[in-house]
Amino acid sequence: MSSQALIDAFTEMREAEALKITNELLEQGTEPLEILETCKEALEIIGQRFENGTAFIPELIMAGEMMGQITDRVRPHIEQEAQEKKLGKVLMGTVSGDIHDIGKEVVIFMLEANGFEVIDLGVDVSPETFVEQIGETQPDVVGLSGLLTLAFGTMKETVDAIREAGLRDQVKVMIGGAPVDEHVQGYTGADAWGKDAMEAVALARQWTGGQS
Amino acid sequence: MTTTQTSKGFETRALRINDAIQLKKPDRVPIFPWFHLFPARYAGITYEEAFYDLDRWLDANEKTILDYDPDLYTQPGAPIAAAGAAHEALDNRQIKWPGHGVGPNRSFQFVEGEYMKADEYDEFLNDPSDWTIRKYLPRIYGALEGLSHIPPIKSLLAGYAGAGIVGVLAIPPVAAALNALNEAAQVSLRWNMAYAQFEQKMNGLGYPAFSAAVALAPYDLISDMLRGMRGTMVDMYRCPDKLLEAIAQVLPIQIGGAIGQAQMSGNPRIFIPLHRGADGFMSNEQFETFYWPTLKALILALIDAGLTPCPFFEGGYDQRLEYLQELPPGKVMGMFDRSDLFKVKEALGDVMCIAGGMPISLLQAGTPDQVRAHTRHMIETIGQDGGFIMSSSSVLDEADVELVRVWVEATKEYGAY
Numbered sequence: 321m322s323s324q325a326l327i328d329a330f331t332e333m334r335e336a337e338a339l340k341i342t343n344e345l346l347e348q349g350t351e352p353l354e355i356l357e358t359c360k361e362a363l364e365i366i367g368q369r370f371e372n373g374t375a376f377i378p379e380l381i382m383a384g385e386m387m388g389q390i391t392d393r394v395r396p397h398i399e400q401e402a403q404e405k406k407l408g409k410v411l412m413g414t415v416s417g418d419i420h421d422i423g424k425e426v427v428i429f430m431l432e433a434n435g436f437e438v439i440d441l442g443v444d445v446s447p448e449t450f451v452e453q454i455g456e457t458q459p460d461v462v463g464l465s466g467l468l469t470l471a472f473g474t475m476k477e478t479v480d481a482i483r484e485a486g487l488r489d490q491v492k493v494m495i496g497g498a499p500v501d502e503h504v505q506g507y508t509g510a511d512a513w514g515k516d517a518m519e520a521v522a523l524a525r526q527w528t529g530g531q532s
Numbered sequence: 533m534t535t536t537q538t539s540k541g542f543e544t545r546a547l548r549i550n551d552a553i554q555l556k557k558p559d560r561v562p563i564f565p566w567f568h569l570f571p572a573r574y575a576g577i578t579y580e581e582a583f584y585d586l587d588r589w590l591d592a593n594e595k596t597i598l599d600y601d602p603d604l605y606t607q608p609g610a611p612i613a614a615a616g617a618a619h620e621a622l623d624n625r626q627i628k629w630p631g632h633g634v635g636p637n638r639s640f641q642f643v644e645g646e647y648m649k650a651d652e653y654d655e656f657l658n659d660p661s662d663w664t665i666r667k668y669l670p671r672i673y674g675a676l677e678g679l680s681h682i683p684p685i686k687s688l689l690a691g692y693a694g695a696g697i698v699g700v701l702a703i704p705p706v707a708a709a710l711n712a713l714n715e716a717a718q719v720s721l722r723w724n725m726a727y728a729q730f731e732q733k734m735n736g737l738g739y740p741a742f743s744a745a746v747a748l749a750p751y752d753l754i755s756d757m758l759r760g761m762r763g764t765m766v767d768m769y770r771c772p773d774k775l776l777e778a779i780a781q782v783l784p785i786q787i788g789g790a791i792g793q794a795q796m797s798g799n800p801r802i803f804i805p806l807h808r809g810a811d812g813f814m815s816n817e818q819f820e821t822f823y824w825p826t827l828k829a830l831i832l833a834l835i836d837a838g839l840t841p842c843p844f845f846e847g848g849y850d851q852r853l854e855y856l857q858e859l860p861p862g863k864v865m866g867m868f869d870r871s872d873l874f875k876v877k878e879a880l881g882d883v884m885c886i887a888g889g890m891p892i893s894l895l896q897a898g899t900p901d902q903v904r905a906h907t908r909h910m911i912e913t914i915g916q917d918g919g920f921i922m923s924s925s926s927v928l929d930e931a932d933v934e935l936v937r938v939w940v941e942a943t944k945e946y947g948a949y
Contacts, residue, residue, distance in 0.1 A: 333769050376814045378765035417638045469892050469930040498847055499892055507897035
């Protein structure tokens with residue numbers, strides 16, 4: 321069994337086969353970290369497909385499912401976790417009053433597939449929590465997500481709270497979510513808005529000195 | 533259908549709307565502000581009060597309708613789902629509502645979840661009613677947990693000899709569930725009757741209501757209400773045949789439900805809020821397999837029954853317009869959110885009435901001049917040949933009171949044909 325076979329099964333969403341190949345690779349004595357590296361390559365391919373419109377949310381969800389199962393299978397065999405260099409750190413959350421997470425999950429998937437470290441604060445995150453977590457985790461970028469129109473108000477409150485805490489110059493703030501557009505960006509005082517996960521990645525790259 | 537007491541104003545507005553739906557030019561572009569919870573803020577009550585204080589909520593709606601003078605209004609029942617007291621009696625776990633899980637001035641929000649497990653497809657397919665009563669209701673309503681104790685419903689198929697089986701209904705958890713149901717039913721009946729009276733009154737004052745019934749795309753029913761988005765999307769790979777069977781199973785349920793509600797109310801418009809079919813959620817190939825065939829069948833069946841399907845294309849549908857071209861002309865009111873309306877007009881101008889045009893962001897964060905200019909631009913482009921209803925891209929819950937007024941007035945000013 322080869323790594324390429326795993327990549328093929330993974331990217332073609334053949335879940336059972338991907339797991340079977342993983343087991344065979346382990347039995348053959350393949351380094352567990354190498355298997356995870358292979359899966360990361362597969363995730364990157366799926367991320368690229370998402371970006372050019374040939375993969376969609378079902379594939380991202382299945383990729384996450386397969387990655388989780390393979391990691392669970394492989395992890396007991398790992399002696400030392402690899403330290404990898406991340407492009408930058410992004411703090412993500414759905415703002416106060418809103419409990420929608422699909423858009424945020426997709427953005428997180430794409431950021432991680434593109435080499436960013438992401439800290440996910442979950443949904444209905446208060447401005448105070450964002451401020452506290454910025455102090456604690458020192459992110460480069462803060463991503464505010466929201467689906468409901470009430471999120472415009474709480475996005476603004478969050479940006480205001482970051483400013484009042486004296487942290488506004490330390491982070492770039494991007495906002496996104498179905499009803500968000502340039503009017504909302506102006507209203508909230510965020511640095512930029514993105515219409516989809518690819519724009520979020522481009523913004524994060526631009527702000528952390530990477531190429532967009 | 534029930535006969536309703538209407539007025540000249542009602543006839544004028546209904547004709548204006550119907551002309552637009554039939555792709556004709558009415559006297560002017562109709563205006564349909566998607567009020568939803570906006571009346572609460574406009575009248576100075578909290579969203580929580582809207583859920584709990586029937587009289588004040590209806591007064592708020594009446595004031596909003598009379599002051600803004602729209603061609604269609606959204607019924608006060610729409611943003612509530614049921615009275616707060618009914619949600620409480622049932623211990624509704626599928627939503628958080630104002631004052632219960634979200635703040636007093638937040639709209640209700642759906643709690644996404646796997647309310648049907650992956651291994652329950654066969655049970656659901658074999659006997660959906662039994663599964664609904666004994667598995668589903670106890671899961672989504674905390675107060676109905678007792679229903680999980682009753683025997684299979686079909687065990688009552690025992691003639692006179694089965695009379696004793698009903699004894700099970702008196703065991704404490706079941707009795708508690710029945711009491712909770714009764715309590716929720718009493719509250720809901722009172723609210724529903726008041727809604728019906730409200731609609732009669734508005735008809736008399738000249739204002740037609742948007743719709744009286746909701747239907748879901750069969751895929752959305754399974755995805756939203758049963759398996760969750762994650763669940764259905766995984767099922768598309770792990771058990772596509774079961775998922776397709778379940779989707780086919782709920783199609784006639786959606787059709788029958790919508791036709792029944794429309795007959796009771798006399799309102800022909802059926803609201804179909806679409807969720808997972810939007811661009812970006814799935815590929816066109818997946819849309820063609822899992823989403824579109826039963827959505828199309830639903831829309832066609834409603835048209836056959838003499839009704840007007842009003843799908844809300846939430847998000848963007850720019851990649852799906854070709855499918856929508858398969859629908860018969862002049863029968864559908866398509867409500868658009870973030871689709872490119874110019875592309876929509878080009879692809880569907882001869883197919884369906886386009887409702888939309890005003891981004892909610894502009895009504896929340898724009899200026900009066902921007903709103904006026906955008907309204908005029910939409911009327912002069914998308915609306916120029918008729919078949920257009922001016923509406924907002926989403927609900928007006930958080931919209932600015934003054935900007936909404938500017939928008940409605942600008943539509944009337946620039947909208948004359």
